[in-house]
Amino acid sequence: MSKLPDQAFRDTIGTIDGEGKRKFIFPKKPSGKFYEYRKWVSYFLLIVLIANPFIKIDGNQFMMFNILERRFNIFGFPFWPQDFYIFVLFMIVGVVFVILFTVIFGRIFCGWICPQTIFLEMVFRRIEYWIEGDRGSQIRLSKQEWNAEKIRKKGIKWTIFLLISFGIANVFLAYLIGSDTLIEMIEEGPANHMSTLIALSIFTGIFYFIFVWFREQVCIIACPYGRLQGVLLDNKSINVAYDFVRGEKEAGRAKFNKQEDRSATGKGDCIDCKQCVNVCPTGIDIRNGTQLECVNCTACIDECDLIMESVGLPKGLIRYASEDEIEKKAAFKFTPRMKGYTAILVILVGVLIGLLFLRTDVEATILRLPGQLFQHKGDNISNVFTYKIINKTNNDFKEIHFKLIGIKGTLKVVGGQMLEVPKQGMKSGTLFVEIPQYLLESDKTKLRIEVYNGDEKIETSTTTFLSPRSFD
Numbered sequence: 001m002s003k004l005p006d007q008a009f010r011d012t013i014g015t016i017d018g019e020g021k022r023k024f025i026f027p028k029k030p031s032g033k034f035y036e037y038r039k040w041v042s043y044f045l046l047i048v049l050i051a052n053p054f055i056k057i058d059g060n061q062f063m064m065f066n067i068l069e070r071r072f073n074i075f076g077f078p079f080w081p082q083d084f085y086i087f088v089l090f091m092i093v094g095v096v097f098v099i100l101f102t103v104i105f106g107r108i109f110c111g112w113i114c115p116q117t118i119f120l121e122m123v124f125r126r127i128e129y130w131i132e133g134d135r136g137s138q139i140r141l142s143k144q145e146w147n148a149e150k151i152r153k154k155g156i157k158w159t160i161f162l163l164i165s166f167g168i169a170n171v172f173l174a175y176l177i178g179s180d181t182l183i184e185m186i187e188e189g190p191a192n193h194m195s196t197l198i199a200l201s202i203f204t205g206i207f208y209f210i211f212v213w214f215r216e217q218v219c220i221i222a223c224p225y226g227r228l229q230g231v232l233l234d235n236k237s238i239n240v241a242y243d244f245v246r247g248e249k250e251a252g253r254a255k256f257n258k259q260e261d262r263s264a265t266g267k268g269d270c271i272d273c274k275q276c277v278n279v280c281p282t283g284i285d286i287r288n289g290t291q292l293e294c295v296n297c298t299a300c301i302d303e304c305d306l307i308m309e310s311v312g313l314p315k316g317l318i319r320y321a322s323e324d325e326i327e328k329k330a331a332f333k334f335t336p337r338m339k340g341y342t343a344i345l346v347i348l349v350g351v352l353i354g355l356l357f358l359r360t361d362v363e364a365t366i367l368r369l370p371g372q373l374f375q376h377k378g379d380n381i382s383n384v385f386t387y388k389i390i391n392k393t394n395n396d397f398k399e400i401h402f403k404l405i406g407i408k409g410t411l412k413v414v415g416g417q418m419l420e421v422p423k424q425g426m427k428s429g430t431l432f433v434e435i436p437q438y439l440l441e442s443d444k445t446k447l448r449i450e451v452y453n454g455d456e457k458i459e460t461s462t463t464t465f466l467s468p469r470s471f472d
């Protein structure tokens with residue numbers, strides 16, 4: 001890297017000028033093989049992202065993150081607060097997966113999968129190209145006076161952006177409060193749900209601000225994942241990279257001259273056309289090496305390939321490659337670091353699958369009432385318990401009742417022997433257990449209580465029954 005002519009990029013970021021002001025980027029419209037692939041990936045991901053809250057599995061929303069009610073659905077599995085450990089493990093698996101992926105493939109996630117990039121580059125930016133034209137026209141438009149053309153173009157663009165931001169805010173809300181609730185609120189009218197309308201307006205405002213103004217600053221300044229690149233990437237990570245060995249050669253990069261035999265001059269293959277810089281949505285020069293701002297969007301690969309083709313040089317001057325591959329021509333190797341992360345990932349996924357299988361659809365907890373010991377009821381001893389039944393299914397339970405197992409006694413539920421627990425609901429209350437004193441062999445007897453819905457046993461709960469010590 002010693003051949004790099006200007007090291008000033010190390011002290012600045014591409015979107016801030018010398019005076020510390022925001023430098024608005026007008027990237028050239030990308031075109032090429034990778035851009036076409038990314039378009040198809042983005043169509044698929046956009047459909048998935050928008051459809052997710054409206055898909056149901058066994059009546060459960062496919063993806064839901066209801067933070068207020070602490071209810072989460074992931075791939076149609078409902079997670080209650082009691083299942084939170086599984087949810088946390090799920091998140092940890094996700095993080096380890098992303099780390100492993102980054103160690104091997106760099107920021108491929110940012111360029112191809114991240115919703116921020118997908119919406120900005122594949123939705124908002126494409127509308128912008130459609131209305132305002134390519135880079136040159138956009139720069140001209142931004143510099144020109146506020147005449148009729150500018151008002152019309154900017155007005156149309158900002159209106160469409162606002163409508164899309166409103167749409168995204170609705171989808172976002174469907175993830176948060178559930179699509180059924182959202183549709184119900186829409187049908188009942190915004191006047192009946194003012195707080196939700198305010199939340200919706202705030203979300204719309206945030207998305208509008210991000211996609212109209214803040215843009216690539218999310219990736220450069222705000223995104224924690226972006227900040228982690230420095231510790232995750234090494235010389236073996238595959239990234240969008242400039243082949244500086246080929247690009248600079250002995251004599252460095254130089255403008256293209258049709259008349260000269262480039263290979264004889266020692267000049268590198270980079271013809272210094274700066275098209276890779278013009279197309280970059282984060283405003284950087286990939287020829288300066290891997291940088292924090294690079295979201296691996298591949299636009300510079302496509303652009304450089306087009307240039308190489310037009311001047312008759314081999315493609316791939318910018319390509320997916322590791323630093324070692326470029327510098328030492330070393331083939332990709334599965335390093336001990338990658339093996340370590342893979343082992344951790346496999347273990348975590350195994351534990352997660354195990355927990356998912358062990359997880360029950362119904363949870364019944366029966367606990368002795370705190371502070372209460374026992375009572376004498378004639379020849380019987382009585383203990384008071386609290387019960388809590390959580391129905392995680394989408395079926396109403398109408399005939400919930402309890403059975404005392406392994407010992408003769410009576411069990412009375414306060415409020416009636418048969419209980420109802422609605423789907424995705426919870427019921428709690430009090431129950432008394434009375435056992436003849438002569439059957440109790442110690443002051444603490446293990447008690448098994450089965451919970452039934454009609455004839456179907458749904459859970460067995462164990463607790464302790466207290467009685468006086470004087471049995472001997």
Ligand code: SF4
Nearest residue numbers: 270271273274276304
């Ligand atoms: S597009 Fe390719 S040839 Fe042109 S400046 Fe960038 S790296 Fe060099």
Ligand code: SF4
Nearest residue numbers: 280294295297298300
């Ligand atoms: S350097 Fe290339 S891959 Fe990185 S953000 Fe810019 S255009 Fe995209």
